[in-house]
Amino acid sequence: MSAAESRPVSIFDVAKLAGVSHQTVSRVINDSPQVADATRARVNAAIAELGYRPNRSARTLAGGAVRSVTVLTTDTSLYGTAETLRGIEDAARANGFTVLISVLDPAETYDEDEILARIPHDGAPAIVIAHDDTTVRAMRVLQKSQTHTTVATGGEHLGIELDGADWLVSLDDRTVAARATKYLLDMGHRNVHYLAIPSKASRQAGWTAALEEAGIEPSPVVHSGWTVGSAYEAALELVADPDVTAILCGNDDLAFGVLYAAHKTGRDVPGDLSVIGFDDSPLAAYHVPPLTTVDLDFRGVGRGAFELLRQKLESGGQPRPTWRSPELIVRETTGPADRRSAPKGKP
Amino acid sequence: MSAAESRPVSIFDVAKLAGVSHQTVSRVINDSPQVADATRARVNAAIAELGYRPNRSARTLAGGAVRSVTVLTTDTSLYGTAETLRGIEDAARANGFTVLISVLDPAETYDEDEILARIPHDGAPAIVIAHDDTTVRAMRVLQKSQTHTTVATGGEHLGIELDGADWLVSLDDRTVAARATKYLLDMGHRNVHYLAIPSKASRQAGWTAALEEAGIEPSPVVHSGWTVGSAYEAALELVADPDVTAILCGNDDLAFGVLYAAHKTGRDVPGDLSVIGFDDSPLAAYHVPPLTTVDLDFRGVGRGAFELLRQKLESGGQPRPTWRSPELIVRETTGPADRRSAPKGKP
DNA sequence: CTGATGATCGTGAGCGCTAACATATGCTTC
DNA sequence: GAAGCATATGTTAGCGCTCACGATCATCAG
Numbered sequence: 001m002s003a004a005e006s007r008p009v010s011i012f013d014v015a016k017l018a019g020v021s022h023q024t025v026s027r028v029i030n031d032s033p034q035v036a037d038a039t040r041a042r043v044n045a046a047i048a049e050l051g052y053r054p055n056r057s058a059r060t061l062a063g064g065a066v067r068s069v070t071v072l073t074t075d076t077s078l079y080g081t082a083e084t085l086r087g088i089e090d091a092a093r094a095n096g097f098t099v100l101i102s103v104l105d106p107a108e109t110y111d112e113d114e115i116l117a118r119i120p121h122d123g124a125p126a127i128v129i130a131h132d133d134t135t136v137r138a139m140r141v142l143q144k145s146q147t148h149t150t151v152a153t154g155g156e157h158l159g160i161e162l163d164g165a166d167w168l169v170s171l172d173d174r175t176v177a178a179r180a181t182k183y184l185l186d187m188g189h190r191n192v193h194y195l196a197i198p199s200k201a202s203r204q205a206g207w208t209a210a211l212e213e214a215g216i217e218p219s220p221v222v223h224s225g226w227t228v229g230s231a232y233e234a235a236l237e238l239v240a241d242p243d244v245t246a247i248l249c250g251n252d253d254l255a256f257g258v259l260y261a262a263h264k265t266g267r268d269v270p271g272d273l274s275v276i277g278f279d280d281s282p283l284a285a286y287h288v289p290p291l292t293t294v295d296l297d298f299r300g301v302g303r304g305a306f307e308l309l310r311q312k313l314e315s316g317g318q319p320r321p322t323w324r325s326p327e328l329i330v331r332e333t334t335g336p337a338d339r340r341s342a343p344k345g346k347p
Numbered sequence: 348m349s350a351a352e353s354r355p356v357s358i359f360d361v362a363k364l365a366g367v368s369h370q371t372v373s374r375v376i377n378d379s380p381q382v383a384d385a386t387r388a389r390v391n392a393a394i395a396e397l398g399y400r401p402n403r404s405a406r407t408l409a410g411g412a413v414r415s416v417t418v419l420t421t422d423t424s425l426y427g428t429a430e431t432l433r434g435i436e437d438a439a440r441a442n443g444f445t446v447l448i449s450v451l452d453p454a455e456t457y458d459e460d461e462i463l464a465r466i467p468h469d470g471a472p473a474i475v476i477a478h479d480d481t482t483v484r485a486m487r488v489l490q491k492s493q494t495h496t497t498v499a500t501g502g503e504h505l506g507i508e509l510d511g512a513d514w515l516v517s518l519d520d521r522t523v524a525a526r527a528t529k530y531l532l533d534m535g536h537r538n539v540h541y542l543a544i545p546s547k548a549s550r551q552a553g554w555t556a557a558l559e560e561a562g563i564e565p566s567p568v569v570h571s572g573w574t575v576g577s578a579y580e581a582a583l584e585l586v587a588d589p590d591v592t593a594i595l596c597g598n599d600d601l602a603f604g605v606l607y608a609a610h611k612t613g614r615d616v617p618g619d620l621s622v623i624g625f626d627d628s629p630l631a632a633y634h635v636p637p638l639t640t641v642d643l644d645f646r647g648v649g650r651g652a653f654e655l656l657r658q659k660l661e662s663g664g665q666p667r668p669t670w671r672s673p674e675l676i677v678r679e680t681t682g683p684a685d686r687r688s689a690p691k692g693k694p
Numbered sequence: 695c696t697g698a699t700g701a702t703c704g705t706g707a708g709c710g711c712t713a714a715c716a717t718a719t720g721c722t723t724c
Numbered sequence: 725g726a727a728g729c730a731t732a733t734g735t736t737a738g739c740g741c742t743c744a745c746g747a748t749c750a751t752c753a754g
Contacts, residue, residue, distance in 0.1 A: 008469035010740055021704045026742065036702060053460075055468040057407040058740035061709050065742095076436075077429040085423060089450045098467075101448045103436045113400075120445075121402040121710090122355035228633045253629070260633040282600070286575045286607040288635060357710055368734045373712060383732060405710035408739050412712095468740090 009050045018046035029054055030064070056098065060120070066313055068098040069306065070119045072138050073129040074106040078226060079252065079281045080298050084129050084152050087302020095310060106134045115141040123147055125313060127305050131199050148312050152305035169304040173278065176294050176326045177206025178213075180248055180276050183328060185214050188337035189246040189274065195222045195235055195258060197250030203278060207248055224254050231257025240265050245273060245337050252277035252284050252293055259287070259333065270335030280329055290331035297326065356397045365393035376401055377411070403445065407467070413660055415445040416653065417466045419485050420476040421453040425573060426599065426628045427645050431476050431499050434649020442657060453481045462488040470494055472660060474652050478546050495659050499652035516651035520625065523641050523673045524553025525560075527595055527623050530675060532561050535684035536593040536621065542569045542582055542605060544597030550625060554595055571601050578604025587612050592620060592684050599624035599631050599640055606634065606680065617682030627676055636679035643673045 011029075015022040020039060027035050028043040035043075046052070059067065069092055073081055085101070092099045102118040104110065115138045119126050125148040128139040142149040153170045184192045194207045204221060211218045224234040231254035238244055239261045249255040255277030259269060267273045269289060277284060277293035284291040358376075362369040367386060374382050375390040382390075393399070406414065416439055420428055432448070439446045449465040451457065462485045466473050472495040475486040489496040500517045531539045541554045551568060558565045571581040578601035585591055586608045596602040602624030606616060614620045616636060624631060624640035631638040 008740095012740085022741085023705080023743095024703060027703085030742085034702065039702080053463055053469055055408070055740050057404040057467060058709090059742075060404040061402070061408050061711085062740075062742040063709055076423065076432060077426070079424070082424040082429060086450070089448075093450075099448060099450075101436075101446060103433070103440075103446075116400055120404060122400055228629050232633055256630055256633055260635060263635045282575050283603055283630065286579055286603055288607060288610045355710095359710085369710090370712080370735080371733060374733090377712085381732065386732080402710050405739090406712075408709090408741085409711040410713075410739055 008055070009052045010055075011052070013050055014043065014046045014052045017050060018043045066125055067096060068100055068120070068124070069309060070100040070102060070124060070126045071129065072102050072104060072115075072118060072126060072135065072142075074104050074132055074134055075226065076101070076103060078131075079279050080131065080296065081129055083298035084302040084305075087299035087304075088127055088152065088306050089302070090299070091303040091306035091310075095306070097306075097310075104134050104138060106132050108134070110134070110138070112141050116145060119147065125149070125309055127152055127309060129153070129302075129305075133199075148309060150305045150309040150312070152301050169301050169308055171296050171298075171301060172325050173294070173296065174202040174206040174209075176328060177203040177248065177278075178210040179206075180294060180328050181207045181210035182214070183330075184246040184248070184274055184276065184334065185210065185216075187274070187335065190337065191216055191219060191243075192246045192248055193219055193222065193238060193244055195224050195231060195238070195247055195249045195254050197254065198223070198225060203248075203250060224250065224257070226253070228253045228257045228260070231255075232261050233257075235261040236265070239267055239273065242272075246334075247273065247275050249275065249277050252279040252281040252291060255291055255293065255333070256283075256287065259291070269333050274334040274337075276328075276334060284329075285331065287333075289333055292331045292334040293329055295327045295329050355402070356399045357402075358399070360397055361390065361393045361399045364397060365390045413472055414443060415447055415467070415471070416656060417447040417449060417471060417473045418476065419449050419451060419462075419465055419473060419482065419489075421451050421479055421481055422573065423448075423450060425478075426626050427478065427643065428476055430645035431649040431652075434646035434651075435474055435499065435653050436649070437646070438650040438653035438657075442653070444653075444657075451481050451485060453479050455481070457481070457485070459488050459491075463492060466494060472496070472656055474499055474656060476500070476649075476652075478544075480546075495656060497652045497656040497659070499648050516648050516655055518643050518645075518648060519672050520641070520643065521549040521553040521556075523675060524550040524595065524625075525557040526553075527641060527675050528554045528557035529561070530677075531593040531595070531621055531623065531681065532557065532563075534621070534682065537684065538563055538566060538591075539593045539595055540566055540569065540585060540591055542571050542578065542585070542594055542596045542601050544601065545570070545572060550595075550597060571597065571604070573600070575600045575604045575607070578602075579608050580604075582608040583612070586614055586620065589619075593681075594620065594622050596622065596624050599626040599628040599638060602638055602640065602680070603630070603634065606638070616680050621681040621684075623675075623681060631676075632678065634680075639678045639681040640676055641673050642676050 011022045011025045014025045020043060024035060024039060025043055028040050071085060071088055073085065075081055076085060089099050122145065126142055127150045128135055128142065130136050130139050130151050130153045139149065139151055150169065181192050192207065192211065194204055196204055208218050222234055222238055224231040235258040238247065239258065247258055249258055255275050258275050262269050262273050269275055277291050278296060280293045280295040284293045358369045358372045361372045367390060371382060371386060372390055375387050418432060418435055420432065422428055423432060436446050469492065473489055474497045475482055475489065477483050477486050477498050477500045486496065486498055497516065528539050539554065539558065541551055543551055555565050569581055569585055571578040582605040585594065586605065594605055596605055602622050605622050609616050609620050616622055624638050625643060627640045627642040631640045
C-alpha cells in the first residue's frame with residue numbers, strides 16, 4: 001500500500017510505474033490541463049499504489065508557485081490573535097497553502113536578522129498579526145525586504161505610517177469605540193473612562209472623539225497589560241472612585257479584570273458602574289453579569305489578510321485594504337447612570 | 348547592506364566574496380568545528396555584508412539535520428491547546444527548530460492521505476496535540492507511517508492503546524481528579540457530579556475511582572461540548588437539582604458555564620454548590636467568585652513533547668514518557684456541604 | 695499530399711544546500 | 725626524512741521537484 005520502505009517514493013518512482021516521464025507526473029500533481037485523461041488516470045493510480053506524496057521543500061526550492069505563508073505573531077493565546085490565526089488558517093487551507101507560524105516574544109527586542117530568519121527564505125510571503133511593538137517592528141522589517149507581506153490587525157492603527165497602507169486588513173474599531181462611548185453617554189453617564197491595552201489605540205481615539213464631540217474633557221487613560229490580573233490591578237483605583245460610572249475597556253479580558261475589581265470594592269455592575277469590553281470572547285456572554293462588548297470579526301480579519309496576500313501573489317497588483325465594521329453587543333454590564341450612586345461628592 | 352537585488356544571495360555568492368568554497372560556507376553556517384578561525388571570520392563578514400540567509404527548503408531537501416516540527420492540532424483557541432503549543436514553540440525555538448502548525452477541523456473526518464498531507468514530506472517529524480477524536484486519529488495515522496511523532500496531551504488517556512506509549516507526554520490528571528473529588532467529599536459532600544469534556548477522560552476515571560473508594564455510586568456523567576455555552580446548557584438541569592452540591596468540571600470553561608447556570612437558577616456558590624474546574628486558565632483567579640481549579644502545566648507538556656521528539660531524532664533511542672503532576676488550587680467556588688440547602692427533598 | 699497547428703509528452707538543467715569523498719597542508723614520530 | 729596522522733579546505737554528486745525547451749504524433753486546411 002504505502003510507506004514502510006527505506007526511501008520515500010519520489011516522482012520518478014511514480015513515473016516508472018505509470019510508464020511516463022517524471023515531468024508528466026509533475027503535471028498531474030499540479031493539475032496541468034496538458035495531460036490526456038487516460039495518462040492522468042494511470043499516473044493517479046500509480047500515485048495511489050505507491051502512496052506517493054509530494055515533497056514540499058523540493059517544490060519550494062524548484063521555484064514553483066508559492067504554497068505557504070509564514071505568520072508572525074506574539075501571543076497566540078490572546079483571543080484576538082488566536083481567532084485571527086484561525087481565520088488565516090481557514091483561508092490558507094482552502095487555497096492549498098501551508099501555514100507556518102512563528103511566535104515572537106513580546107518582551108524581547110529582535111534585530112532585523114532575527115526577524116528575517118523567521119521566514120523560510122528571502123522573499124517568502126508572510127502575514128503579521130500586529131498588535132504590539134514587537135510585531136509592528138517585525139512588520140516594518142519585512143516591509144523593507146522584498147517579501148510579500150500582509151498585515152492583520154485587530155484594529156489598532158499602530159502608528160501613522162500604516163494608515164491606508166494597501167496591505168492592511170483591519171477593523172474599524174475606532175468607529176465602534178466612539179459608538180460604544182456615545183452609547184454610555186446617551187444613558188446619562190457624565191463621563192466615560194478608558195482602560196487601555198498596551199498597544200497604540202484607535203479604540204482610544206474613538207473614545208476621545210466621542211467624548212470631545214459631547215464636550216467632555218477626556219480623563220487620563222489608565223494603562224493595563226494584556227492579562228486579567230494586570231487589568232485588575234490597574235482598575236482598582238479607578239473603580240474605587242464613585243465619580244467613575246462608566247469604563248470602556250481595551251478588550252474583554254481587561255473588562256473581566258475591571259468587573260472583578262468592582263466586585264472586590266463592592267461596586268454594583270451595572271447599578272453603580274457600567275463596563276464595556278472589546279472582542280466578544282466566548283466567555284463574555286456567560287460572565288456574571290454577561291458582558292456588554294464589541295463583536296470584532298477577527299476571523300474575518302485573518303481571512304481577509306490571507307486573501308490580500310494571495311491577490312498580491314497572483315496578480316502582483318495592489319489590492320486595497322479591507323476595513324471591517326464591528327458591532328456593539330449590549331448585554332448586562334451597562335445601564336443608565338444615576339440609578340443609585342451620586343455623581344459627585346462622597347456622601 | 349542587504350536584500351533589494353533580483354535573486355536572493357546564495358551560499359556561492361558568499362563563497363566567492365570570502366574567497367572560499369561553498370562547502371566552507373556551509374560549514375560555517377552549520378557551526379562545524381572544522382574551520383579555521385580566520386576563515387570563519389572572513390566568511391561571517393561576507394555573510395553579513397551580503398545579508399545572506401540560508402534557504403530552509405534547500406537545507407531540508409539536501410537532507411541535513413532536521414530543523415522543523417509540524418504540530419497537528421484542532422482548536423488553537425482552547426486554553427490547553429494554546430498553552431501546549433506555546434510550550435512546544437518555546438522549546439523548538441531554543442533548539443533552532445521551526446514550528447509548522449496545521450490545524451484540523453474537529454468536525455471533519457479525514458482519511459489517511461489528508462492527514463499525511465499535513466506534514467511537509469514523508470518522515471518529517473510531528474507532534475500531535477491530542478484531545479479529541481480527530482487528533483487521536485491523526486496520531487494513529489502518523490504512528491503507522493515512518494514519521495517520528497510525539498504526542499502532547501492534556502492528560503486524557505484517549506484509549507487504552509496509548510497508555511504507556513513511549514512517545515507520550517501527558518499530565519497525570521487522573522490522580523488530581525481523584526484528589527479533587529476526595530477534597531469535595533472530605534468537605535462533607537455526599538456526592539460529586541462530573542461534567543465531561545468531549546474527549547475520553549482520565550479525569551473521569553479519577554473521579555470514578557475516588558467515589559468508589561468512598562463507597563459512593565457515581566452518578567451518570569453529564570456531557571458537554573468544549574464551549575462555555577454548551578456547558579451552560581448541559582449543566583442547567585444538574586444545577587437545578589438541590590441534591591447536587593458539588594460538580595467537578597472537565598475544564599475551566601465548563602466550570603464557568605456551570606457557574607453561570609448556577610447564577611441563573613439562583614443557587615449560591617459556594618454556599619449551595621461547589622464547583623471545581625481544570626486548567627487554571629488566566630480568568631479562573633479573577634472570576635466572581637474565583638474558581639477552584641487544577642493547575643495543569645500545559646506549557647510543560649508542550650516542552651516535554653518537543654524534548655521527547657528531539658531525543659528520538661538524535662539518539663534514535665526510546666525515551667520514556669513523561670508524566671507531570673498537576674496541583675489543586677483551592678479558591679472560592681468550593682466550600683463545605685450542608686451550609687444552607689438540605690441534602691434531600693425540596694422543602 | 696505537404697506543411698502548419700495543436701495536443702501530448704519527454705529531456706536537460708538547475709533551485710540552494712549538504713554528504714561523502716578527495717585533496718592539500720602542517721606537524722608528529724621513530 | 726619517510727611514513728603517519730590530524731587539520732583545513734575543495735570537488736562532486738544528488739536531494740525531489742519545476743521550468744524552459746524540444747520532440748512526437750494526430751489532425752486538418754490548402
